[in-house]
Amino acid sequence: MFDSLSDRLQAALSDVRSRGALTEEDVTKAMRQVRLALLEADVNFQVVKAFTNAVKERASGAEVLEALNPGQQVVKVVQDELTEIMGGSGRDLTFVPGKLTVVLMAGLQGSGKTTACAKLARHLREEHGKSVGIAACDVYRPAAVDQLVKVGADAGASVYQQGTDADPVAIAEWAVGEAKRENKDVLIIDTSGRLHVDAELMEELAKIRKRTKPHNVLLVVDAMTGQDAVNVAEAFAGTANFDGVILSKLDGDARGGAALSVKAVTGKPILYASTGEKLPDFERFHPDRMAQRILGMGDVATLAEKAQKGFDEDKAADLERKIRKQEFGFDDFLDQLKQVRRMGPLQNILKMMPGLSGQQL
Ligand SMILES: Nc1nc2c(ncn2[C@@H]2O[C@H](COP(=O)(O)OP(=O)(O)OP(=O)(O)O)[C@@H](O)[C@H]2O)c(=O)[nH]1
Ligand SMILES: [Mg+2]
Structure with a gap:
């Protein structure tokens, strides 16, 4: 994950890390390399600027430069700021105790929504002991319902479907009723994707939202598309409100741009990371742990x-x-x-x- 970014950041910091004494110029020089590493990883330009400014300001202060081990202090500042731009302390889903928690999944075509529905279902079932249902509201792609029925079953979730002839908004509303009747803890609503963020998609999401009153709206974005993923998230944030992001396909050659920019650009935290095609390839996204991994400190x-x-x-x-x-x-x-x-x-x-x-x- 983010191997190239990780290597370049570590190389940029290795010089300051090993020095006994540091000047402001040393920090500026290292920050120039950090800046290039981030830009090359496809991190949003504004985010890079804000990040390097924040690090430079904190790292050039007397308490860092005059510390016993200034190099390590600079690395610590970089680590803190990396954690901060990815969302600080991290966030979890909002659960409604004793009642059905509804999660609405949105995203562009092929971003990984259906896979994420099943992975989240498995995660909630295995890690949190929740009983989960999934509503099949993608009625536009003929194979979409079958796909969900299969992966949903693999994940141990009940899939509520009415084939591809019914109206997605009606299915969503019906599924909420079914999930309540079967005493589920969580209902995840899978929706259809579009190639672009268009009015029709937004309208359908708005309708499903109005009828099902989800406690969490999650946007799935494909990390491999880097800056594009961030633009999509920004477009969604402008028209349809969402609460958090699932970053998918982090296992591929994703360079890190999406993971490092999404929170800063949209203000919405990344809740989960999807890291492969199999159901267990899914984890909570912890900004602090991710920063440690990127800086080669392990996790x-x-x-x-x-x-x-x-x-x-x-x-x-x-x-x-x-x-x-x-x-x-x-x-x-x-x-x-x-x-x-x-x-x-x-x-x-x-x-x-x-x-x-x-x-x-
Ligand atoms: N490598 C990898 N592949 C993934 C990941 N998540 C999803 N995929 C693959 O990406 C493709 C699209 O995933 P889907 O879950 O069907 O995407 P979707 O958003 O539901 O797509 P539509 O329903 O067409 O809008 C599938 O081939 C998945 O196996 C991931 O984290 N890593
Ligand atoms: Mg789908």
């Missing part, structure tokens, strides 16, 4: 969460006992390897470890 918090999920406590206790009694055999070793594999590709795990960037592997 110990996510690593620990993954480990906790992949490991079985009883097995761990059993293992400890075996090791103490010297009964650890090949079967146990195989079991260990399987547990590690459950955490995902080794490459991804190693990247979360501080000091190990993908390039070194």
Whole structure:
């Protein structure tokens, strides 16, 4: 993820990081490289300007330059500001306790809405123990309903559909009733995409919104399209209000532009990141952790969460006992390897470890 940006930022900062003393010129020079790295990663020009100005201002102050380890202080300032432009402390969905929470999914054609509906459903079910329904309101593409029925079932969600002949607004309203009747915790509404942000799409979204009163409207944007993704989000923000963004296709050669610009340009936070075609390739977006990953500091918090999920406590206790009694055999070793594999590709795990960037592997 963002390998090129990550490498260039680290290279730009490696000089200041290793210095014992820093002058204002050193900081200015490093910021020039940081600026180029960000522009090359397709980060919005205004965002880059605001970012480098903020870093320069904070890093040129006496408390940084005269600190015992000024280089590390500068890196810390860059880390803080990166976290800040991506949304600071991060945000979650709004849930209505004891009632049905409705999530409306919007976005352009092919941005990854239907996939995101299923991934979010799985995430809410597995991580939060929620029962989830998905409404099939894309009636324009013949295969759209079938696609949702399949991925929805894989995600363990009930899919509410009426084929492709019914009116999407009516389906949405009916699905809310069905989800309530079946005591679901969450209903996710999948909608149709358009090639461009057009009046028809906005009108349909507005109608669905009026009838279903969603607690969360999420916009799915394709991270691979960089600046375009940000422009789409800006266009949506201007006409249809939304609460947060799901950034999809972060696994491809997305350069980072969308992730770093969306919040600053639209004012809306990124809630989730979609990082592959499979259902589990989906995670909460934490700006602080993302900043750490980009700066090659690893992401110990996510690593620990993954480990906790992949490991079985009883097995761990059993293992400890075996090791103490010297009964650890090949079967146990195989079991260990399987547990590690459950955490995902080794490459991804190693990247979360501080000091190990993908390039070194
Ligand atoms: N690599 C990768 N592919 C993704 C991701 N999310 C979605 N895709 C793929 O992108 C394509 C489009 O995804 P959909 O979920 O169908 O997109 P959509 O927005 O529902 O598309 P329409 O219904 O046509 O508007 C599919 O081939 C997905 O498998 C992702 O995070 N990574
Ligand atoms: Mg779709």
